[in-house]
Amino acid sequence: MSKGAPKLSDVARMAGVSPATASRALSTPAQVRPETRAKVDDAARLLGYVPHGAARALASQRSRTIGAVIPTLDNAIFANSVNALQRSLAESGYTLLLGSHGYDPAVELEVTRALIERGVDGIVFVGTDHDPQLYRMLATFRIPYVLTWSLDPSGHHPCIGFNNREAAMQVTRFLLDLGHRNFAVISGLTAHNDRARDRVAGVRDALRARGLDLTPQAVIERPYSFASGQEGMRELLKRALRPSAVVCINDVLAVGAIIECRAEGLDIPRDVSITGFDDMEIAAQLAPGLTTMRLPTVDLGRSAAAYLLDRLAGREVAPSTELPVQLVVRGSTAPPRSRSAGRK
Amino acid sequence: MSKGAPKLSDVARMAGVSPATASRALSTPAQVRPETRAKVDDAARLLGYVPHGAARALASQRSRTIGAVIPTLDNAIFANSVNALQRSLAESGYTLLLGSHGYDPAVELEVTRALIERGVDGIVFVGTDHDPQLYRMLATFRIPYVLTWSLDPSGHHPCIGFNNREAAMQVTRFLLDLGHRNFAVISGLTAHNDRARDRVAGVRDALRARGLDLTPQAVIERPYSFASGQEGMRELLKRALRPSAVVCINDVLAVGAIIECRAEGLDIPRDVSITGFDDMEIAAQLAPGLTTMRLPTVDLGRSAAAYLLDRLAGREVAPSTELPVQLVVRGSTAPPRSRSAGRK
DNA sequence: AGCAAGGATGAAAGCGCTCTCAAAATCTAG
DNA sequence: CTAGATTTTGAGAGCGCTTTCATCCTTGCT
Numbered sequence: 001m002s003k004g005a006p007k008l009s010d011v012a013r014m015a016g017v018s019p020a021t022a023s024r025a026l027s028t029p030a031q032v033r034p035e036t037r038a039k040v041d042d043a044a045r046l047l048g049y050v051p052h053g054a055a056r057a058l059a060s061q062r063s064r065t066i067g068a069v070i071p072t073l074d075n076a077i078f079a080n081s082v083n084a085l086q087r088s089l090a091e092s093g094y095t096l097l098l099g100s101h102g103y104d105p106a107v108e109l110e111v112t113r114a115l116i117e118r119g120v121d122g123i124v125f126v127g128t129d130h131d132p133q134l135y136r137m138l139a140t141f142r143i144p145y146v147l148t149w150s151l152d153p154s155g156h157h158p159c160i161g162f163n164n165r166e167a168a169m170q171v172t173r174f175l176l177d178l179g180h181r182n183f184a185v186i187s188g189l190t191a192h193n194d195r196a197r198d199r200v201a202g203v204r205d206a207l208r209a210r211g212l213d214l215t216p217q218a219v220i221e222r223p224y225s226f227a228s229g230q231e232g233m234r235e236l237l238k239r240a241l242r243p244s245a246v247v248c249i250n251d252v253l254a255v256g257a258i259i260e261c262r263a264e265g266l267d268i269p270r271d272v273s274i275t276g277f278d279d280m281e282i283a284a285q286l287a288p289g290l291t292t293m294r295l296p297t298v299d300l301g302r303s304a305a306a307y308l309l310d311r312l313a314g315r316e317v318a319p320s321t322e323l324p325v326q327l328v329v330r331g332s333t334a335p336p337r338s339r340s341a342g343r344k
Numbered sequence: 345m346s347k348g349a350p351k352l353s354d355v356a357r358m359a360g361v362s363p364a365t366a367s368r369a370l371s372t373p374a375q376v377r378p379e380t381r382a383k384v385d386d387a388a389r390l391l392g393y394v395p396h397g398a399a400r401a402l403a404s405q406r407s408r409t410i411g412a413v414i415p416t417l418d419n420a421i422f423a424n425s426v427n428a429l430q431r432s433l434a435e436s437g438y439t440l441l442l443g444s445h446g447y448d449p450a451v452e453l454e455v456t457r458a459l460i461e462r463g464v465d466g467i468v469f470v471g472t473d474h475d476p477q478l479y480r481m482l483a484t485f486r487i488p489y490v491l492t493w494s495l496d497p498s499g500h501h502p503c504i505g506f507n508n509r510e511a512a513m514q515v516t517r518f519l520l521d522l523g524h525r526n527f528a529v530i531s532g533l534t535a536h537n538d539r540a541r542d543r544v545a546g547v548r549d550a551l552r553a554r555g556l557d558l559t560p561q562a563v564i565e566r567p568y569s570f571a572s573g574q575e576g577m578r579e580l581l582k583r584a585l586r587p588s589a590v591v592c593i594n595d596v597l598a599v600g601a602i603i604e605c606r607a608e609g610l611d612i613p614r615d616v617s618i619t620g621f622d623d624m625e626i627a628a629q630l631a632p633g634l635t636t637m638r639l640p641t642v643d644l645g646r647s648a649a650a651y652l653l654d655r656l657a658g659r660e661v662a663p664s665t666e667l668p669v670q671l672v673v674r675g676s677t678a679p680p681r682s683r684s685a686g687r688k
Numbered sequence: 689a690g691c692a693a694g695g696a697t698g699a700a701a702g703c704g705c706t707c708t709c710a711a712a713a714t715c716t717a718g
Numbered sequence: 719c720t721a722g723a724t725t726t727t728g729a730g731a732g733c734g735c736t737t738t739c740a741t742c743c744t745t746g747c748t
Contacts, residue, residue, distance in 0.1 A: 004486075005484070005485055007704060007705085008704065008705060008706095009704080009705095017727075017728085018727065018728045018729075019704090019705080019706095019728090019729095020706080020707080020727070020728055020729075020730090021726080021727055021728070023705065023706060023707085024706090024707090024726090024727085027705095027706080031725090031726080032726075032727085033725085033726065033727090036726080036727085048481075048484060050457060050460055050461050050485070051461055051704090051705080052402075052461075052463065052703085052704050052705070053398075053461045053462045053463045054397075054398045054399075054401035054402040054407060054463050054703085054704080054705090055398075055402050055703070055704030055705040055706090055733090056704080056705055056706075057398035057705090057733090058396075058398040058399050058402050058703085058704080058705070058706090058732095058733045058734065058735085059704075059705040059706040059707080059732080059733055060705075060706055060707085060733085061706095061733075063398060063462075065441075065462065072427060073417065073423040073424070073426055073427035073430070074420075074423065074424060074427055076418075076420050076423065079417040079418065079420065079423035080417070080418060082417055082442075083416060083417035083418055083444060086417070086442055086443070086444055087444065090443065090455065090458070093458075095441055095442075095443070095458055095459065095462050096441070096442045096443075097409075097439055097440070097441055097442075098426075098430055098439075098440045098441075098442045099430070099434065099439070099440075100427060100430055100431065111434065113394060114434070114437075114439055115439065116394055117394050117395055117396075117397045118397040118407075118409065118439050119396065119397045119398050137392075140349070140392060141349055141394070142348075225625060226625050226626050226629040227625070227629060230629060255626070256629060259629050259630065259631065262631060263631050281569060281570050281571070282570050282599070282626075285570045285571060285574060285600065285603050286603065287603065287606060287607050351734060351735085352734065352735060352736095353734080353735095361697075361698085362697065362698045362699075363698090363699095363734090363735080363736095364697070364698055364699075364700090364736080364737080365696080365697055365698070367735065367736060367737085368696090368697085368736090368737095371735095371736080375695090375696075376696070376697085377695085377696060377697090380696080380697085395734085395735075396733085396734050396735070398733085398734080398735090399703090399733065399734035399735040399736090400734080400735055400736075401703090401735090402702095402703045402704065402705085402733085402734080402735070402736090403702080403703055403734075403735040403736040403737080404703085404735075404736055404737085405703075405736095
């Protein structure tokens with residue numbers, strides 16, 4: 001007889017119990033006699049009862065909702081881990097609220113405010129570069145959060161991610177060991193992007209450790225896109241001294257670089273070695289395959305979900321988790337052509 | 345002095361007005377004297393007030409939240425339009441709740457239920473293939489929704505999308521006009537995926553219109569991935585009668601197909617013409633460029649947002665919007681090599 | 689100056705649920 | 719069989735905000 005969506009009191013009435021008991025039967029079944037529980041469940045099913053989330057959130061002070069604040073979904077790699085995050089959350093009855101900011105700290109702050117307003121129980125961020133005001137807001141509202149993709153050097157913030165600097169050093173050392181001495185880097189925009197900065201720094205440090213310099217001109221910075229990778233490579237190829245090894249800060253850029261080399265008739269890896277970061281699907285399919293650092297992005301999403309869920313459940317959590325990365329060597333790298341033989 | 349997050353009553357007290365007025369000053373500024381409004385605004389700013397979304401939703405019966413139910417974010421093309429959707433919504437003060445189902449109708453139903461429980465004011469779905477129970481749920485809870493990517497032939501549901509069948513026919517006709525007579529199709533899984541089905545049907549219809557048949561063996565069905573495109577192409581190349589034109593149902597598959605051809609030393613487009621669907625960024629960067637149907641995915645996201653927002657605001661909305669698609673001809677297509685010259 | 693009309697404000701009743709607290713029902717054991 | 723312990727249930731008070739309705743100020747006119 002009731003108009004509109006059935007409410008808890010409708011279920012209770014139909015089951016012949018009080019709203020309080022109906023609530024318990026639905027939310028904490030263990031606290032209710034099986035017999036009563038069955039009556040309530042039946043009534044709920046019969047009426048097609050769906051709890052009113054806002055009312056529930058207001059009364060219980062938790063929304064069963066988690067926010068994710070990411071730079072953009074355009075990057076397949078973020079999309080990938082957000083996908084994993086959402087699925088993990090859904091398995092535990094949580095829903096994902098999404099906010100993207102396009103690498104703009106002001107927008108990020110605003111988006112975060114919006115999520116807090118929606119009453120998210122926790123938030124997943126990308127990277128460590130954030131407006132101090134953002135951290136203040138998080139503290140004021142006591143929102144559990146976790147930074148992902150990077151590790152926080154200060155140790156002030158919980159995080160789950162990779163050691164981007166070390167990973168980049170590893171790639172660089174691999175190239176150095178192959179005999180390369182002439183490096184260039186194609187990077188994403190480093191402003192508000194600690195991942196990119198750390199990776200570039202890693203290359204620089206690894207080179208310095210072997211007495212080599214990475215000059216500012218050797219680093220090309222461009223927005224993430226295939227076209228940027230191509231442009232970057234084109235610029236490098238115009239130079240008098242062409243690099244023999246090009247470290248790209250992610251796979252999108254690297255694939256762009258490969259495409260450009262191919263268009264210019266260069267032989268990869270003989271004329272130039274190229275490396276990426278991420279290990280997107282296409283990296284393996286290309287010919288030659290792209291040598292790249294594999295980042296466990298699905299794990300990342302899952303771990304972030306697990307962290308927050310554990311924290312909300314009052315379980316013990318590690319303040320910081322480093323996820324392992326792995327260098328995947330494929331056909332895009334080889335010793336440089338004109339290697340000065342025997343020079344130790 | 346107050347502990348925890350400041351609430352509306354705190355703002356009201358500080359501004360020296362009643363909670364009712366504070367509420368109006370914040371939500372419907374026009375209804376309040378500028379002078380009073382300023383006092384409230386100042387107090388709110390000073391206290392760092394953030395409205396409590398659940399309370400607001402409970403009292404006002406709207407959550408300023410929109411849900412999106414998509415197959416997966418792994419597909420860059422969905423990620424793309426979800427990104428646009430989210431941004432459009434954010435501009436209007438709405439937040440996006442995300443649910444993905446991996447092409448499983450049961451999961452989709454469950455995810456939708458979760459979104460309704462969260463009190464979304466509207467939902468964006470992908471495609472027209474949905475459990476009847478889903479539509480029933482939508483009706484019961486009177487949730488505005490819109491189907492995207494496809495057009496609903498029955499006209500029962502509001503939708504914003506493309507005429508996938510017609511678009512596929514257009515691609516096919518283009519290939520036919522080039523002189524191709526020997527076709528194959530590489531498709532995504534068609535179960536619960538009307539887009540894929542419509543496109544395959546479009547190819548079949550266009551061929552039939554010219555007296556040609558698309559045999560079941562000529563259609564290869566695989567999950568979406570670069571690897572699938574490669575596998576599909578590999579299988580086609582093994583055949584005695586190799587197709588001269590391969591219509592791929594999306595760009596991911598098409599790129600995979602191109603990669604495989606290249607690996608096999610085939611010349612595209614001389615030995616085989618390949619077409620895609622979507623016009624992802626990489627389609628243009630590849631050499632040869634991929635001939636493909638460009639779908640305005642960003643527009644799609646924006647239009648879906650606009651539709652729902654208009655509807656919620658009580659504005660007039662078109663029950664169905666067809667977005668224009670465009671055939672982008674690049675280097676992956678050409679007349680077949682062994683064209684029977686002059687045969688009309 | 690006096691009064692109607694309209695605009696701004698305040699009081700208070702919920703929105704639908706959870707959860708504390710107390711009462712009732714059930715169980716345990718002497 | 720009954721006192722006491724324990725489990726199950728119900729009553730009712732909010733959670734923080736919006737929104738009707740009534741009240742109080744302003745204005746504009748006569």
